[in-house]
Amino acid sequence: MSQPKDETLPIRSDQDIVIVRQTVRAWAIEQTFGLVDQTKIVTAASELARNALTHGGGGSVRLEALNNGIRKGLRLTFQDRGPGIADIELAMKDGYTTGSGLGLGLSGAKRLSNEFEIRSKPGEGTVVAITRWR
């Protein structure tokens, strides 16, 4: 089996969000994702990258190409050192926002992924991991 791919990209500007979108697209194609699956994970990545930038003051995303022997997948782990989220349940609600957005970032990214995990501590930042299988 080939070496599993693993890469981390910075998220410090809106230009970085574009690079995240383009890199995730390239990886999804490499994992032989169909067009709709590619679009879904790229869109989810765009939402979470923007969250990390606007709410977390910047951070990073780690991309991992997965292969469980049966299916190929892509895991993206977003990390920021921002103020964190006090009430995750509330933050996950459609339409809830502390910024000027639509409040669809977290809940939308969850709907666009097969697996979704969020960890946050006030004052320490937020980690969101999503996985999409082909």
Next chain:
Amino acid sequence: MERIPILKMGEFLLVSIQVDMHDRLAMTLQEDLTRRIVQDRAHGVLIDISSLDVVDSFIGRMLGHIASMSRILDAETVVVGMRPAVAITLVELGLSLPGIRTALNVEKGMDMLRRASGLKHFESGEGGHVSAEG
């Protein structure tokens, strides 16, 4: 500074988004369009997104803002050319683009704008445009 070109065609403005926009570029387009609607006394705006392989909540919100602002400025907005994978993803994301008129392609979008504008001329007593353009 990087900008998305806005073309004038009769009483309509045409925009074709050909690049993966970073957030600032999207904001600039929004501002440029509102300015041009007033400056060129435009009655319609056509936005072609057939080159966009991703529309996230930020771009969706921008399209909604453009539609609302142009309506206040007495112009109709039609968004054309959305890719099927983008449409599927947008709905799953939770974004149904309320208040935005859409058409399959540029030709159908232009028809829509002409009809809306013809009706306006007709109602204001200027008449003739409906049959002349239809």
